Amino acid sequence: MTTPLIKVEGLRKSFNGQPILDGVDFEIYRGESVVVIGQSGCGKSVLLKHIMRLLEPDEGRVIFDGQDIGKLSGRDLNEVRLRIGMLFQSAALFDSMTVAENVGLCLKEMRRHTHAERNRIVMEKLELVGLTDAASKKPDEISGGMRKRVGLARAIATDPEMLLYDEPTTGLDPITADLINDLIIDLTQKLDVTSIAVTHDMTAAYKVASRIFMLYEGKIEFDGTPDEIRASDKATVQQFITGRAKGPIKVR
Amino acid sequence: MNYGVEAIGRHSVSLISRIGSFFILIGRLIASLREIHRSFGLILEQFYLVGLKSLPVIVVISIFVGAVSAWQAAYQFKFIGAPPRMLGQGVGKAVVMELAPVLSALAFAGRVGAGITAELGTMRVTEQIDALHSMGINPVRYLVLPRVLACLVMMPFLVIFANFVAIMGALVVSIVGVDITYETFLNGFRDSFKVGDFINGLIKAGVFGLVIGVVGCYEGFSTQGGAHGVGRATTTSVVLSMVLILVFNFISAVILFRL
Ligand SMILES: Nc1ncnc2c1ncn2[C@@H]1O[C@H](COP(=O)(O)OP(=O)(O)OP(=O)(O)O)[C@@H](O)[C@H]1O
Numbered sequence: 001m002t003t004p005l006i007k008v009e010g011l012r013k014s015f016n017g018q019p020i021l022d023g024v025d026f027e028i029y030r031g032e033s034v035v036v037i038g039q040s041g042c043g044k045s046v047l048l049k050h051i052m053r054l055l056e057p058d059e060g061r062v063i064f065d066g067q068d069i070g071k072l073s074g075r076d077l078n079e080v081r082l083r084i085g086m087l088f089q090s091a092a093l094f095d096s097m098t099v100a101e102n103v104g105l106c107l108k109e110m111r112r113h114t115h116a117e118r119n120r121i122v123m124e125k126l127e128l129v130g131l132t133d134a135a136s137k138k139p140d141e142i143s144g145g146m147r148k149r150v151g152l153a154r155a156i157a158t159d160p161e162m163l164l165y166d167e168p169t170t171g172l173d174p175i176t177a178d179l180i181n182d183l184i185i186d187l188t189q190k191l192d193v194t195s196i197a198v199t200h201d202m203t204a205a206y207k208v209a210s211r212i213f214m215l216y217e218g219k220i221e222f223d224g225t226p227d228e229i230r231a232s233d234k235a236t237v238q239q240f241i242t243g244r245a246k247g248p249i250k251v252r
Numbered sequence: 253m254n255y256g257v258e259a260i261g262r263h264s265v266s267l268i269s270r271i272g273s274f275f276i277l278i279g280r281l282i283a284s285l286r287e288i289h290r291s292f293g294l295i296l297e298q299f300y301l302v303g304l305k306s307l308p309v310i311v312v313i314s315i316f317v318g319a320v321s322a323w324q325a326a327y328q329f330k331f332i333g334a335p336p337r338m339l340g341q342g343v344g345k346a347v348v349m350e351l352a353p354v355l356s357a358l359a360f361a362g363r364v365g366a367g368i369t370a371e372l373g374t375m376r377v378t379e380q381i382d383a384l385h386s387m388g389i390n391p392v393r394y395l396v397l398p399r400v401l402a403c404l405v406m407m408p409f410l411v412i413f414a415n416f417v418a419i420m421g422a423l424v425v426s427i428v429g430v431d432i433t434y435e436t437f438l439n440g441f442r443d444s445f446k447v448g449d450f451i452n453g454l455i456k457a458g459v460f461g462l463v464i465g466v467v468g469c470y471e472g473f474s475t476q477g478g479a480h481g482v483g484r485a486t487t488t489s490v491v492l493s494m495v496l497i498l499v500f501n502f503i504s505a506v507i508l509f510r511l
Pocket residue numbers: 015016020038039040041042043044045046047089
C-alpha cells in the first residue's frame with residue numbers, strides 16, 4: 001500500500017476572518033485507525049467535514065484514493081461519498097423517519113438490495129450498536145446516546161471503506177462506550193476499514209488508535225502512535241493528554 | 253458618511269450573491285430532473301401534503317371571497333342602476349381572472365411556502381442536509397424537486413376548486429341576500445365566461461406555485477443560525493413569495509390586457 005487513501009494538503013479554512021484550519025497536512029493509509037484529539041472549538045469537526053466535502057476549503061486539497069475531491073461534482077462526488085461513512089457530532093438523524101428508516105435510507109437510495117435484504121442489514125447494524133428494540137421509534141423518542149448509536153449504525157450501513165466518527169462515545173455510559181469502541185476496533189481489524197475518529201476520551205483514543213493526531217492552532221501539532229504521544233516531551237501535548245488547565249494551551 | 257457607502261456596498265454584494273445562489277439552485281433543480289424517476293414516491297407524498305391538505309383552507313377562503321365579491325358588486329350596482337345579470341358577469345370575471353388565482357396563491361404561500369422553508373431550514377441547521385450529502389444523496393433531487401413539482405402541479409388544481417367554490421359562494425349570496433334568481437346569475441356568468449380567461453388563471457396559478465416552491469426551498473436551504481434563523485427564513489420566504497406573486501400578476505395583466 002504505497003498510495004495513501006486520504007491525503008490532505010495545505011488545508012486552510014477561516015470563518016468570519018478567523019482562521020480555524022491553518023495549513024493542515026497529513027496522509028492516512030488503508031487500514032489505519034486515526035484518532036484526532038484537540039481542544040473544544042479547535043476545528044476537528046470542521047476537518048472531518050472537509051474530508052466529506054461538506055465544507056469548501058479556502059485553500060488546499062483533499063485527495064481520496066488518488067482523486068482530488070474538490071474537483072468532483074454530481075455523480076462522481078456522490079460515488080466517493082458513498083465509499084465514506086460519517087457519524088455526525090450531532091448524529092444528524094432524519095427526524096421525520098424512524099430509526100430503522102434512518103439506517104436503511106442509504107441502502108434504499110442505492111437500490112441494490114431487495115426489501116427483505118435491506119431489513120436484514122438494518123437489523124444487523126442495529127444489533128451491532130445494541131438498539132434492535134428501538135427500530136420503530138422516531139429520533140425524538142430516544143435518548144441522546146441512543147441517537148449517537150443510530151447515527152453510527154447509519155454510517156456503517158453500506159459497509160464503507162472509510163469511516164469518519166465525530167465523537168462516537170460522547171454522552172454514552174462507560175459500558176456502552178466500551179461496546180462502541182470495540183465495534184470500531186472490530187470494523188478496523190476484521191473488515192479493514194480505515195477510520196478517523198474525533199474524541200475527547202483519552203482512554204478510548206489509546207485503545208482505538210493506531211495513530212493519534214493532535215490539532216492545535218489550526219495545524220497538526222502532533223502525529224504519532226499512542227506510545228509516542230505518551231512519551232512526547234512537547235508541553236502542549238503533555239498538557240492536553242494529561243488534562244491540565246495550566247500550561248501553554250489557554251482555554252479561549 | 254463612508255460607513256453608509258460601505259454598508260450599501262456590503263448589502264449589494266450580499267444581494268448579488270444571494271441572487272447568484274438562487275439561480276444555482278434553479279440550475280441544480282433542472283439538472284435533477286434527469287433523476288426524477290428516483291423520486292417518484294417522494295413526489296406523490298408531496299402531492300398529498302401540499303395539494304390535498306391545502307384544499308380545506310382554499311375552499312374556506314374561496315367561499316368568502318365569492319360571497320363578499322357578490323355582495324360588494326350588488327351594493328355598487330345598486331347606485332348605478334346596473335341590470336341584475338351584470339352581477340354574474342362581473343363577479344365571474346373577477347373570480348376567474350384575478351381573485352381565485354391570486355388569493356389562493358397568497359394563502360398557499362402562507363401555508364405551504366412557510367411549511368417548506370421551516371422544514372428544510374430545520375434540516376439545514378440540524379445538519380440533516382449535510383447527512384444527505386454524506387450519504388451520496390442529492391438533496392435537491394430528494395427534497396427540492398418533489399416540493400417544487402408538487403407546488404407547480406397542485407396550485408392550478410387548487411385554483412380549479414377555488415373558482416368553483418367562489419362562484420358558488422357568490423351564487424348563494426346573490427340568491428339569498430340580493431334577491432337575484434339563480435338563472436339571472438348563471439346567465440350573466442355564462443355571458444362573460446371565456447375558456448381563455450380560465451386557462452389564463454390556471455397558468456398564472458402554476459407560475460405562482462413555482463415561485464412559492466422555489467422561494468420556499470431556497471430560503472430553507474440557505475437558512476443559518478438555529479431556531480432564530482429558521483424563523484427569519486420562514487418570514488422572508490412568505491413575504492418574498494407574496495410580493496413576487498403580486499408583481500408577476502400585475503405584469504401579466506399589463507402584458508395580456510392592452511388598454
Ligand atoms: N458553519 C460555521 N460557521 C461559522 N463558524 C463555524 C462554522 N463551523 C464551525 N465554525 C467555527 O469553527 C470552530 C471550530 O469548530 P468545530 O466544530 O470544528 O470544533 P471542534 O473542534 O469539533 O469542537 P468540539 O470538540 O467542541 O466539537 C469553532 O470556533 C466554530 O465557531
